[in-house]
Amino acid sequence: MSHDSHRKPNAASEEAWLKEQLIDEEQINTDFIKLRMRIEIEEQWFGQQLQDDILPDAADALRSALRKRIRQEIDTVQVDQKRKSRRHFSGWPRWAGGAIAAVAAVMLVVSQSPKIENTSSTDSTEWLSAFEAYATDELGVEMSDIEVELSTIANALATLDNPWPIDDWSAEPTDIDGYDTTNSNWHEKVPKRSGGVESGT
Amino acid sequence: MVMTATLPTDVDAAWVTLIARAKQLDPDALDVIVDQYATRLYGFFHRMMGIRDGVEDLVQEVFVRVVRMIPQYDEKGRFDSWLFRIAANLNRDRIRKLQRHPVVSLDESIDSRGEEEVENQFVHRYDQEHSPQSCADLNEQLISMQHCLMKLSSEERTVVLLRHYGQLEFSEIAELMETPIGTALARVHRSLRKLRRMMESET
Structure with a gap:
């Protein structure tokens, strides 16, 4: 029709x-x-x-082999899950994910900077335009793609399991992995455990 | 026609519970799935490949993927369809790999091994239940069927075997093969008719 x-x-x-x-x-x-x-x-x-196509004795042997293999795979998956959960940054607050993504973005830009033409400019808009042109022409990627990737990383990091394992959620953290967070510039200092609070680089 | 909603039966409810346990990687629940599907998957791969070598590995790989993927299984579609989609994808990967690194072409897989070897795969299968004559007849019929199946294209063979071993609906086959349902229907029909003609000309 x-x-x-x-x-x-x-x-x-x-x-x-x-x-x-x-x-x-x-x-x-x-x-x-x-x-x-x-x-x-x-x-x-x-x-x-094709009636009675499967050998009964072969089927039994097959099932037995499959059961064994499935148990092996369950063990593998469970060990893998445990390892992944250990890798989570369980003591870090939620904003740490965003901070890591931001650092990753800066590192990405900086790592590409020697290859970008006209980077002598101190104007950030011009610099970003140059980077965008480089990314599109030389790397074949759109800035929007990079932004999407970074946002995915940031979201993934921000939703880590058990981000703040303390009982009192209203309390401000005072110590993160050895850093004294009561100091307003705590993130610029070296950890307390390495010998007192000193200025970082 | 008045459509009536089907209430879940006890079997459905038991199956839902079983799948929920399987999603928690309960080995006993996965054993039930193995009992239910292992032979059908074996038949599917065996008839797709035409030989028994490697069939068990493929069936194992399907269940390994089930263990890895079942926590994400959404239960919206039928389990059969989900499982045989994994099997069909594995089979497609196997064919692509063969095409990239051809050791033995698909059409030659039986011929190059020799008919005698293929026949040996089926010998003694019915010895305890059938007379020697009927055993020989059945073996001959299966060998002949396998020869004809191998003469179909891999797509034709896949749809026929997904219907027979996977018991997939035409709509599920259409979705899996990314074709309209009419194409899936026509493909199954054409393939079966082709098979029958080949079988009739062989006898």
Whole structure:
């Protein structure tokens, strides 16, 4: 049936058109039923050809081997899950994910900077434009793609399991991995455990 | 026609519970799935490949993927469809690998091994249940069927075997093969008719 035959005509010929559609649909249904019946017959014949296709003793050996393999795989998956959960930065607050992503973005830009032309400019807009041109022309990636990737990383990091394992969620953290966070510039200092609070580089 | 909602039966409820346990990687629940599907998957791969070598590895790989992927299984579609989609994808990967690094072409896989070797795969299968004559007849029929199956294209063979061993609906086959449902229907019909004609001309 052509595509045009489905187009609804004007009111004058609507009845004729409806009849035509009805006939067509009946025809389609009939063809479909006929085809299904033919397939059914062929499938019955095919089923008879392949009846009792599996060796019973081979099936038992197969099941036994599969059970063993499945248990091995369960162990592997569970060990893998435990390892992944250990790798989580469980003591870090949620904003740490965003901070890491931001650092990653800066590192990405800086790592590419020697290859970017006209980077002597101190104007950040110009610099970013130069980077965008470089990324598009030389690396073949769009800035929007990079942004999407970074946002994915940031979101993933921000939703880490057990980000702040303390009982009192309202309390401000005072010590993160050895850093004294009561100091407003705590992130610029070296950890307390390495010998007092000193200025970083 | 009035469509009526089907209430879940006890079997459905038991199956839902089983899948929920399997999603928690309960080995006993996965054993039930193995019991239910292992032989059908074996048949699918065996008839796809035409030889038994490597079939067990492929069935194992399906279940390894089940263990890895079942926690993400969404239960919206039928489990059969999900499982045989994994099997069909594995089979497609195997064919692509063969095409990239051809050792033995698919059409030659039986011929190059020799008919005698292929026949040996089926010998003694029915010895305890059938008379020697009927055993021989059945073996001959299966060998002949396998020859004809291998003469189909891999796509034709896949749809026929997904229907037979996977018991997939045509809509599920259409989705899996990324074709309209009419194409899936026509492909199954054409393939089966082709098979029958080949079988009839062989006898």
